[in-house]
Amino acid sequence: MDLTALARRREVVLLVLIALLLAAVGARAPVFLTPASLGDVLTDTAILLMLACGQMAVILTRGIDLSVASNMAFTGMCTALLSKYHPELPIAVTLALAPLIGFCLGAVNGALIAWVKIPPIVVTLGTLSAYRGMIFILSGGASVVTHEFSRPYLDFPRQSLFGVSALLWIALVVCAGMAVFLNFSRTGRSLYAVGGNPLAARYVGIGIERCQFLVYCLSGAIAGLCGYLWVSRYAIAFTEVAFGYELTVIAACVIGGVSVAGGIGSVSGCLLGGLFLGIIGNALPVIQVSPFWQMAISGFVILCAVIVNSRSEARKGKLILRETEPPVPAPLQVRPETPS
Amino acid sequence: MEILALSGVSKSFPGVKALDDVRLSLRAGEVMALVGENGAGKSTLVKILTGIEKPDAGEILIDGAPVDFGSPFDAWRAGITAIHQETVMFDDLTVAENIHMGHHPTLGRGPFRRFVDWRAMRAHTSAVLARLEVNISPDTVLRELTVAQKHIVGIAKALSHDSRIVIMDEPTAALSQHEIGELYKIVAQLKAAGKAVLFISHKFDELFAIADRWTVLRDGRFIGAGTIGDVTRDELVTMMVGRRLDQVFPKVTVPIGETVLEVEDLSHPTEFDGISFKLGRGEILGFYGLVGAGRSEAMQALFGITRPSRGRVRIAGREITVRNPSDAIRAGIAYVPEDRQIQGAILPMSITENITLPMVDRVNGGPVLRPKRERALARRFGERLAVKATHWDQPVANLSGGNQQKVLIAKWLATDPAVIILDEPTKGIDVGSKAAVHEFMGELVKSGLAVILVSSELPEILGMSDNIIVMHEGRIRRRFRRAEATAEAVVTAATGGA
Amino acid sequence: MTSLRYEVADRRKAAAADFWLRWEVLLLVLLGIVMLVNSRLSPWFLDYYNLLDSTFNFSEKAIMALSMTLIIVTRDIDLSVASIIALASVFMGLAAQAGAGVPLLVLIGLATGLLAGFANGAIITRFQIPAIVVTIGTMSLFRGIAYVVLGDTAITSYPAGFSWFGQSYLVWSIPFEFVLFLVLAAVFGFVLHFTTTGRRIYAIGNNPVAARFSGIPVDRYRLVLFTLNGLMAGLAAVLLTSRIGSTRPNIAAGWELEVITMVVLGGVSIMGGSGTISGVFIAVFVLGMMTFGLSLMNVPGIVMSVFVGVLLIASIAVPILIRRMLRR
Amino acid sequence: QAQDKVRIAFLVKNLGNRFFDAVRDGGTEAAKELGNVEIIYVGPTSATAEGQIEIINSLMAQRVNAIAISANDTNALIPATKRAMDRGIKVVSFDSAIASEGRIIQVDPSETKLIGAKQVQMMADAMGGEGEFAILSAASTMTNQNNWIAAMKEELKDPKYAKMKLVTTAYGDDQSDKSYRETLGLFKSYPNLKGIISPTSIGIVAAAKAVTDQNLVGKVYVTGLGLPSEMKAAVEAGATKSFAIWNPIDLGYTTTQIAYNLIKGTVKGVPGDEVPAGRMGKVKVGPDGVVVMAEPFTFDKSNVAEYAKVF
Numbered sequence A: 001m002d003l004t005a006l007a008r009r010r011e012v013v014l015l016v017l018i019a020l021l022l023a024a025v026g027a028r029a030p031v032f033l034t035p036a037s038l039g040d041v042l043t044d045t046a047i048l049l050m051l052a053c054g055q056m057a058v059i060l061t062r063g064i065d066l067s068v069a070s071n072m073a074f075t076g077m078c079t080a081l082l083s084k085y086h087p088e089l090p091i092a093v094t095l096a097l098a099p100l101i102g103f104c105l106g107a108v109n110g111a112l113i114a115w116v117k118i119p120p121i122v123v124t125l126g127t128l129s130a131y132r133g134m135i136f137i138l139s140g141g142a143s144v145v146t147h148e149f150s151r152p153y154l155d156f157p158r159q160s161l162f163g164v165s166a167l168l169w170i171a172l173v174v175c176a177g178m179a180v181f182l183n184f185s186r187t188g189r190s191l192y193a194v195g196g197n198p199l200a201a202r203y204v205g206i207g208i209e210r211c212q213f214l215v216y217c218l219s220g221a222i223a224g225l226c227g228y229l230w231v232s233r234y235a236i237a238f239t240e241v242a243f244g245y246e247l248t249v250i251a252a253c254v255i256g257g258v259s260v261a262g263g264i265g266s267v268s269g270c271l272l273g274g275l276f277l278g279i280i281g282n283a284l285p286v287i288q289v290s291p292f293w294q295m296a297i298s299g300f301v302i303l304c305a306v307i308v309n310s311r312s313e314a315r316k317g318k319l320i321l322r323e324t325e326p327p328v329p330a331p332l333q334v335r336p337e338t339p340s
Numbered sequence B: 001m002e003i004l005a006l007s008g009v010s011k012s013f014p015g016v017k018a019l020d021d022v023r024l025s026l027r028a029g030e031v032m033a034l035v036g037e038n039g040a041g042k043s044t045l046v047k048i049l050t051g052i053e054k055p056d057a058g059e060i061l062i063d064g065a066p067v068d069f070g071s072p073f074d075a076w077r078a079g080i081t082a083i084h085q086e087t088v089m090f091d092d093l094t095v096a097e098n099i100h101m102g103h104h105p106t107l108g109r110g111p112f113r114r115f116v117d118w119r120a121m122r123a124h125t126s127a128v129l130a131r132l133e134v135n136i137s138p139d140t141v142l143r144e145l146t147v148a149q150k151h152i153v154g155i156a157k158a159l160s161h162d163s164r165i166v167i168m169d170e171p172t173a174a175l176s177q178h179e180i181g182e183l184y185k186i187v188a189q190l191k192a193a194g195k196a197v198l199f200i201s202h203k204f205d206e207l208f209a210i211a212d213r214w215t216v217l218r219d220g221r222f223i224g225a226g227t228i229g230d231v232t233r234d235e236l237v238t239m240m241v242g243r244r245l246d247q248v249f250p251k252v253t254v255p256i257g258e259t260v261l262e263v264e265d266l267s268h269p270t271e272f273d274g275i276s277f278k279l280g281r282g283e284i285l286g287f288y289g290l291v292g293a294g295r296s297e298a299m300q301a302l303f304g305i306t307r308p309s310r311g312r313v314r315i316a317g318r319e320i321t322v323r324n325p326s327d328a329i330r331a332g333i334a335y336v337p338e339d340r341q342i343q344g345a346i347l348p349m350s351i352t353e354n355i356t357l358p359m360v361d362r363v364n365g366g367p368v369l370r371p372k373r374e375r376a377l378a379r380r381f382g383e384r385l386a387v388k389a390t391h392w393d394q395p396v397a398n399l400s401g402g403n404q405q406k407v408l409i410a411k412w413l414a415t416d417p418a419v420i421i422l423d424e425p426t427k428g429i430d431v432g433s434k435a436a437v438h439e440f441m442g443e444l445v446k447s448g449l450a451v452i453l454v455s456s457e458l459p460e461i462l463g464m465s466d467n468i469i470v471m472h473e474g475r476i477r478r479r480f481r482r483a484e485a486t487a488e489a490v491v492t493a494a495t496g497g498a
Numbered sequence C: 001m002t003s004l005r006y007e008v009a010d011r012r013k014a015a016a017a018d019f020w021l022r023w024e025v026l027l028l029v030l031l032g033i034v035m036l037v038n039s040r041l042s043p044w045f046l047d048y049y050n051l052l053d054s055t056f057n058f059s060e061k062a063i064m065a066l067s068m069t070l071i072i073v074t075r076d077i078d079l080s081v082a083s084i085i086a087l088a089s090v091f092m093g094l095a096a097q098a099g100a101g102v103p104l105l106v107l108i109g110l111a112t113g114l115l116a117g118f119a120n121g122a123i124i125t126r127f128q129i130p131a132i133v134v135t136i137g138t139m140s141l142f143r144g145i146a147y148v149v150l151g152d153t154a155i156t157s158y159p160a161g162f163s164w165f166g167q168s169y170l171v172w173s174i175p176f177e178f179v180l181f182l183v184l185a186a187v188f189g190f191v192l193h194f195t196t197t198g199r200r201i202y203a204i205g206n207n208p209v210a211a212r213f214s215g216i217p218v219d220r221y222r223l224v225l226f227t228l229n230g231l232m233a234g235l236a237a238v239l240l241t242s243r244i245g246s247t248r249p250n251i252a253a254g255w256e257l258e259v260i261t262m263v264v265l266g267g268v269s270i271m272g273g274s275g276t277i278s279g280v281f282i283a284v285f286v287l288g289m290m291t292f293g294l295s296l297m298n299v300p301g302i303v304m305s306v307f308v309g310v311l312l313i314a315s316i317a318v319p320i321l322i323r324r325m326l327r328r
Numbered sequence D: 001q002a003q004d005k006v007r008i009a010f011l012v013k014n015l016g017n018r019f020f021d022a023v024r025d026g027g028t029e030a031a032k033e034l035g036n037v038e039i040i041y042v043g044p045t046s047a048t049a050e051g052q053i054e055i056i057n058s059l060m061a062q063r064v065n066a067i068a069i070s071a072n073d074t075n076a077l078i079p080a081t082k083r084a085m086d087r088g089i090k091v092v093s094f095d096s097a098i099a100s101e102g103r104i105i106q107v108d109p110s111e112t113k114l115i116g117a118k119q120v121q122m123m124a125d126a127m128g129g130e131g132e133f134a135i136l137s138a139a140s141t142m143t144n145q146n147n148w149i150a151a152m153k154e155e156l157k158d159p160k161y162a163k164m165k166l167v168t169t170a171y172g173d174d175q176s177d178k179s180y181r182e183t184l185g186l187f188k189s190y191p192n193l194k195g196i197i198s199p200t201s202i203g204i205v206a207a208a209k210a211v212t213d214q215n216l217v218g219k220v221y222v223t224g225l226g227l228p229s230e231m232k233a234a235v236e237a238g239a240t241k242s243f244a245i246w247n248p249i250d251l252g253y254t255t256t257q258i259a260y261n262l263i264k265g266t267v268k269g270v271p272g273d274e275v276p277a278g279r280m281g282k283v284k285v286g287p288d289g290v291v292v293m294a295e296p297f298t299f300d301k302s303n304v305a306e307y308a309k310v311f
């Protein structure tokens, strides 16, 4: 698609890394490579992948959304309580409500950032605490557990269609939707413009505030949806759900080559980044590495990734001397016919 | 007939009145030359015509009907496109997308009618680029292009949309001879196709070559308009600057003393190569070249910002190694950068703090701040340059462009250097301050300093320099003595001619 | 606005108040309100000993907030501080198990912090990567190492004398931790506001490029500041470990955000270049007193975080909105 | 008024945990019987020692008469609780203990040995006395899990368990998602795993959930310590045949009674004391100030539903 040569290279690197990782794990525990087990890994990573997509849209515009995890937990609790006290409600209602609640929480971030013009990190740092606390106030600190949920609430994500769980289908739709939005819609493209060079974006008449507001709503809506999926997957909703998960999400983006300076990033990239973390998380127990290694390893991976990226992102000079000719046109490009 | 008519347009920015009751009219199939000194308000006018800035007052008529551009997109739809002076583009996106950003072509048909049509976009891009006869792939990421190529993409952007009014703000500033030729052809084509062209340039010969009519701005005010046929270059210049040229550059010639700075074969892998020159006490050495010729880069290497790959530098015969700016400052080199807002001033900080920054330890005679001492120094140099401010603790941000520049020069004089490099010292500052800066350069050389003047403005270079070095694509093309330098010869050299 | 007078005054008329001044006034008023409300709501609040004891709850964070202020003023940020505490605490624990004496323990704690901070700064400046990305990485790495070393165990075998740092009182039963914070606040305030170093830090924060063009070794400054920040985290680790006399890998979890909240509430712009130590100093007490008051009413910490989050955003938003209205 | 009332604070590992909610109910029950006793129920949101220390400070400031603590860290709380005791506050720990110098009395819900034995026994019943099984514990800096695991290993030495093999101990950090992931990991690494013991209420739920989701009901059995309300689904699904827990209500009740007597000075709380504990009769203070309650209570299909309503 339109991925920059840079990004392309980066994704290849990631693919290779993931292949190596799988090979290494497979060598020690072949069972890990069975389709079933890989399926489990995918299912287990699905939520992270969706959140990473949402976060990427935010980071593209030079922003950051630290409140995703809290948003997720809050929405999760809302849906959980709903299913506890109104088990008769059809699952469709939950499916519609979750993104909506998340959207509203995201909109609060977006409004404060786009129009009040408070730095994203400050706003989302604030809502990170606020939303988390609201869960406790909402639930009185109590948790909602297995038998209190309505059956459909728990079963829906696990229903399988063509042998693939609904959870995966949802993730597929969300990520694909995001890819289409970013690559094939004018608004999507203008996100890259806003992050890449706000002044230039203004020159071509892109509404910067609009874009900012939009991405936080988007990230919020996805977080909301994931809130429901998370709770139903682990069949428990409590205040601490997904505590600190926002950093894992951001890490996935960073590993996927999304630049916090804005303007650079691709869905495929952050999907790979998310998968990488997902695989590590699921592989460690299998190869009997104590889970206590997980954190250190992912930290190490993040650092390696950003250092690699920094190499390719390093700002070149203006290349004034002509010996250093720009790269020759790609072969596929044909000499165009004369303009109409 | 008239396509576009402006009347009574005014626009002011904090500190400056950029435009004041300006009028302008464009006719189909005509090229209108808009001339004026730096800071006359030309680009501001362009920004208003393209909906980037809103005028404070005045009205814009298209085909006699008043229009109000809510956003640049409105202007674009109204058929106005522009080649902007500064290259404002997206370094991480492809050429194709840079050209179409804000108005991507969509499939227009079927369920996906709102989707961006990449194929059409690429095809269209290569078509436009082909028209300019440049060989750039639509899929190249902009970051990979040279400044000149970026400017070409900027031109392509303006031509990509078949608009009725094309505005060109100093389009040839960064182009080579061949590319300029191509551009002239394009302008001719546009004329033939009955479009209106607004052409802004500081190069008179090209104006006389391609323009049909002219409009002059000075200090944001409308001075006059007419047809090219019945005006002479000198008349235009007089109208632009309000007095005759020779008074504008009050050149004081002082006998050039012993060599203070000697540069030998200064080179950089990608930016410049084999830069060598000598500079004597009391000399003003002019560096001319097209924007992007690599002058700033060379100077910045001299000042320790960028690391040169080879070459040696001597101050007063003693060889020095400059690893970073503080080395340069210690060795007695001062550099007033070209980009005032980014490289020069620390806008939110006070005049005093800006002036004392490079030598804050020396001023305070120790690590502890002594406000009295600092203010005394600021006052001394601030007054020497006649900086206009309410008080010395005033943030530089709310000074006018000219006064900001004065503060920066004061800042560097305070380090009492042996050599001072002025990179585009009068870029975008108004006529008054400009004259002041020029006069002051005279004072500097009288007081025994050696000055390097980097400027893209030919009259300034010709008017102020004792010797002139012309750079082209990162290399020294030719050297002139003041006596033997003619505008034509210098421009030819700068654009790569013999 | 440029006046046309050539006579340029030395300084602005005293009438025009600085913004930061107004900010600190705002914070002071806030503090007053908090104190008042709390003393109304809880009979235990306005008690000399209680108030002093309450400082135990924020002294360590406050100490880190001081160096974090410098970091944020230079447009950087350090999310790894809490993890550095964990790492330093673990190494102290290992040393203690190996039978190291109190002075050596302190030394190890400080050294670990220093090195960790240096690692941050080195990566950030050497590869020119945004600080937030790097410190998200080291945040996992440092705490991760703590987990790897400690796994599911806890280290509690600290020598008797070690408890002094985190549990002892000085004169008039003022906790040592608190006194240390006051002293450090004075030092940091002096350096940032009254020395050329502070001036350069502001210059870097306001415009790194121009600062570099003015001969300031920007990257060296950033490196030093991150190292200093690490050192402060090391110090906090010593105090905290000594206070609770045990080390677990999840020690001080989530503190990085609390520290940054203190700094931002103190009026330090996350965009760099502005903010004062005195602002942060007051903010520390606003937060400390508010949380203490709430805890006296047995309000769960998680509910307090709602107050804190709202306070953080409101305190930034309100002045902006007011100024916008005034401009209308 | 606040002064003449006897105020006993329950400081629990973390809020929003049904087990402790039930403990509180037991406490309030005792409070009613005793009259002018006020129960303060507090705890950090996440189970950390720092959180508990901050709360202890504020409880000291409020001059409560006694603090009953279920500790997140055996030793970390000692400095704080010592300070509290210096100020005349009676400190009692229950469920998860504070080391002896940091409290007067520790109320053990049941004897460590019994708990270990019980779980192994339930596992044996579930998997028919032979095969591989694993343990899924918490992040357990929380001492009690580790003690129970030790007890289980002790019990396994008994020849009648010779055919049972403990393959590994995994740690789910008392987080649902991590415990769940760890369980999946166990299935992969030990294809013929037949059972999982999880001595933590969060772990056992996640494990049972994983078994159900992977359609391993009937192949892998989960047992351990859990709450009826949370395990109801698992038992009905058949992932769990039986699990155990002591009665948190009695635990809270007894703890309150003991704290009250300490405050009133009717007992010192030294080994050998007999503490009157209302409907629980007299409880005996054992060596090292430990009070031990009854053996854990077992739940299965027959009774889980009714108890689920209680806690």
Ligand SMILES: Nc1ncnc2c1ncn2[C@@H]1O[C@H](COP(=O)(O)OP(=O)(O)OP(=O)(O)O)[C@@H](O)[C@H]1O
Residues within 6 Å of the ligand: B013, B014, B016, B017, B018, B036, B037, B038, B039, B040, B041, B042, B043, B044, B045, B085, B401, B427, B428, B429, B430
């Ligand atoms: N965004 C802005 N904020 C403040 N002042 C501005 C701004 N843009 C332009 N100015 C000022 O308005 C005046 C006109 O600027 P403008 O760029 O139009 O000059 P110009 O005619 O294009 O000069 P040049 O020939 O150098 O391009 C200058 O004094 C400039 O400093």
Ligand SMILES: Nc1ncnc2c1ncn2[C@@H]1O[C@H](COP(=O)(O)OP(=O)(O)OP(=O)(O)O)[C@@H](O)[C@H]1O
Residues within 6 Å of the ligand: A317, A318, A320, B085, B086, B087, B147, B150, B289, B290, B291, B292, B293, B294, B295, B296, B297, B338, B454, B456
């Ligand atoms: N990397 C770049 N990409 C796009 N435009 C650039 C770039 N660098 C500079 N420019 C444009 O070129 C103009 C001059 O840039 P600059 O002065 O740095 O060129 P230079 O290399 O210094 O050559 P010279 O100083 O001789 O003009 C600036 O106004 C800027 O808009």
Ligand SMILES: [Mg+2]
Residues within 6 Å of the ligand: B042, B043, B044, B085, B169
């Ligand atoms: Mg211009």
Ligand SMILES: [Mg+2]
Residues within 6 Å of the ligand: B292, B295, B296, B297, B338, B423, B424
């Ligand atoms: Mg230049």
